[in-house]
Amino acid sequence: MSLGYKNVNFSELKKGGFIRQQGPDLFIMRLRSIGGHLTSKDLENIALLAKKYGRGEVHLTTRQGVEIPGVRLADYQELIAAIKRLQLLPGACGPRIRCIVSCPGQDVCPNGVVNTQEMARQVDQAFFGRDVPAKFKIAIAGCPNACTKPRENDVGLQGVVYPQLVADRCSLCGLCQSLCPGGAIKIVADRVTIDRQRCCGDGACIASCPTNAWVAERRGFVLYAGGKMGRQPRLGDRLLDFVPGEEVIPVINSVLQGFITRRQGNERLADTMARLGTGIFRKLISYTSRREVAAGGRD
Amino acid sequence: MGEIRATKRLDITGDCCPITFVKTKLALEEMQPGEILEVLLKEGDPLVNVPRSLKSEGHRVLQVKKVRPDTYLLIVERGKLE
Ligand code: SF4
Ligand code: SF4
Ligand code: SF4
Numbered sequence: 609m610s611l612g613y614k615n616v617n618f619s620e621l622k623k624g625g626f627i628r629q630q631g632p633d634l635f636i637m638r639l640r641s642i643g644g645h646l647t648s649k650d651l652e653n654i655a656l657l658a659k660k661y662g663r664g665e666v667h668l669t670t671r672q673g674v675e676i677p678g679v680r681l682a683d684y685q686e687l688i689a690a691i692k693r694l695q696l697l698p699g700a701c702g703p704r705i706r707c708i709v710s711c712p713g714q715d716v717c718p719n720g721v722v723n724t725q726e727m728a729r730q731v732d733q734a735f736f737g738r739d740v741p742a743k744f745k746i747a748i749a750g751c752p753n754a755c756t757k758p759r760e761n762d763v764g765l766q767g768v769v770y771p772q773l774v775a776d777r778c779s780l781c782g783l784c785q786s787l788c789p790g791g792a793i794k795i796v797a798d799r800v801t802i803d804r805q806r807c808c809g810d811g812a813c814i815a816s817c818p819t820n821a822w823v824a825e826r827r828g829f830v831l832y833a834g835g836k837m838g839r840q841p842r843l844g845d846r847l848l849d850f851v852p853g854e855e856v857i858p859v860i861n862s863v864l865q866g867f868i869t870r871r872q873g874n875e876r877l878a879d880t881m882a883r884l885g886t887g888i889f890r891k892l893i894s895y896t897s898r899r900e901v902a903a904g905g906r907d
Numbered sequence: 908m909g910e911i912r913a914t915k916r917l918d919i920t921g922d923c924c925p926i927t928f929v930k931t932k933l934a935l936e937e938m939q940p941g942e943i944l945e946v947l948l949k950e951g952d953p954l955v956n957v958p959r960s961l962k963s964e965g966h967r968v969l970q971v972k973k974v975r976p977d978t979y980l981l982i983v984e985r986g987k988l989e
Contacts, residue, residue: 718959782971786979787955815959818968 620688623737625698629677637661637676637687638699640736643710643728643748644672653694661687671707671745673699703874705738706745713750713767720750721811722767722827727856734857741868742876745836746860748829752810759844762867762877763860764832768809768850772825773800784813784822828852833863834881834889842878845886847893859893866892911969911982913945914938919957920949920978927953928960931983935966938985946981947974954979 627636639654646654654674658666663678679687691698700706708731711717713724727748735746747761751768758764778800784793785800792806793813800821809830813822829851835844851859863877866889871880881889917934919927931946938944948957958968958981965986972980 718956779969781968783958783968783981786950786971786973787958789955812955812959816955816962816968818958818962 621684623698624700624702624704626679626684627675627701633680634677635679635681635684636667637679637691638669638701639674639676639691640697640699640707641672641674642697642732643708643725644712645710645725645728646674650694650696653696657687657690657694657696661690669699669707672709673707675699700737703740703742704744705735705740706743708732708736708746708748709756709761710748711750711755713748717750718815719753719810720767721769721809721824722750722829722853724748724750724767727765727829727853730857731860735860735864738864740864741871742874744864744867744877752808759832759835760837760841761835761844762833763863764835764844765829765851765856766832767827768830769811769814769827770804770807770809770825770850771802771811771814771822773802774821774823775800777819777821778817779819779821781818783816783818787812787816826850826852829856831856831859831863834878834886836876836878842882844878845881847886847890862893911943913943913982915942916945916947918947919953920947922953924952924956927957931957931961932964935961935983935985940985940987942985943969944983944985946983948979948981950977950979957981 625638627638629636654666658664658676661679661683662676667675667677669675708728710724710728714720714722715725731746745761746763747756747758748765749756749758752766754766758766780798782795785795790806790808792803794801814824830846831848831851832844833847836842867877867880870884915934915938917931919930922930927948934944948954961968961983967984967986968981969984970982974980
């Protein structure tokens with residue numbers, strides 16, 4: 609045991625992902641996925657590591673990570689080397705930006721309106737593991753169904769697409785009017801009309817219109833902030849109605865800066881926002897596309 | 908739009924996803940391109956999901972009629988063979 613402890617690389621340990629578990633001299637190795645995506649080869653490799661260094665089992669975390677319990681500290685160095693060699697990704701714990709959670713999105717899910725997996729990769733690359741005053745969670749959902757619960761996270765992104773009508777393609781079949789969830793579409797005097805205030809941006813009209821009269825005008829994300837679970841849960845507030853994909857990283861960065869400068873003690877973003885008020889916190893976000901924000905992300 | 912004559916009628920009001928789509932797909936497979944299928948279905952998920960699946964498989968919804976408060980009739984033209 610003493611031999612193993614001597615070899616420990618503390619700076620590596622501090623980055624997180626290696627967590628003390630119940631029982632003497634036992635640890636959990638936490639691995640992350642990016643947006644819940646693992647290849648079959650990753651799974652094979654994780655199985656091998658769990659067999660060799662753990663007790664032949666894994667735990668699937670709520671943040672789409674994989675934990676290998678029953679690891680000995682003496683094996684840490686060797687395990688971390690194996691993780692790197694196999695191109696698996698260590699997880700994070702403590703006051704850091706945690707694993708980015710995402711649904712499959714447009715690539716797989718019939719309801720998806722944005723490429724969540726690509727966005728998860730970008731967000732992971734920009735922010736994962738960064739030291740912050742309190743743990744910070746980010747989740748991405750591909751449509752207003754919000755399967756990955758963006759509002760339960762410090763920052764939540766939810767894909768939206770706003771439709772535009774190419775009127776001369778319309779055959780007046782009536783389908784879009786019948787299926788629009790918010791009742792935003794009405795056919796009045798043989799013309800299709802849309803009430804933008806009632807449109808939730810799920811793109812059902814675009815996906816279904818048999819003549820492609822509904823087309824995507826713009827795709828992006830609603831940004832929620834200040835959600836958390838735990839002892840005093842709070843749902844995130846709708847901070848920005850529309851953020852185009854390419855502005856997501858700068859906007860999250862701006863939210864982080866606002867949080868870091870205004871937080872007190874070790875409060876989570878949810879507490880900072882509750883204390884300041886959402887309106888005041890929103891003003892801290894230096895988001896350039898004010899015109900779009902002011903217009904509510906619609907027209 | 909003039910009167911459209913359906914060659915087949917399908918009731919999927921008692922089914923849920925994905926049986927709704929599978930039954931519709933099987934019915935269309937037994938038909939010739941250009942033939943018309945009438946599908947009776949519930950509002951909500953079936954109405955949102957069946958037409959978009961039909962579209963992605965190359966069939967075409969010609970008309971939608973509300974026949975009861977929660978039930979719709981889709982008039983579908985079978986698409987071309989692959
Ligand atoms: S949030 Fe939307 S896109 Fe993502 S899995 Fe759920 S339904 Fe599909
Ligand atoms: S679904 Fe398309 S074709 Fe049918 S009424 Fe709506 S816009 Fe027109
Ligand atoms: S995107 Fe959805 S809510 Fe908006 S108009 Fe189309 S069907 Fe209605």
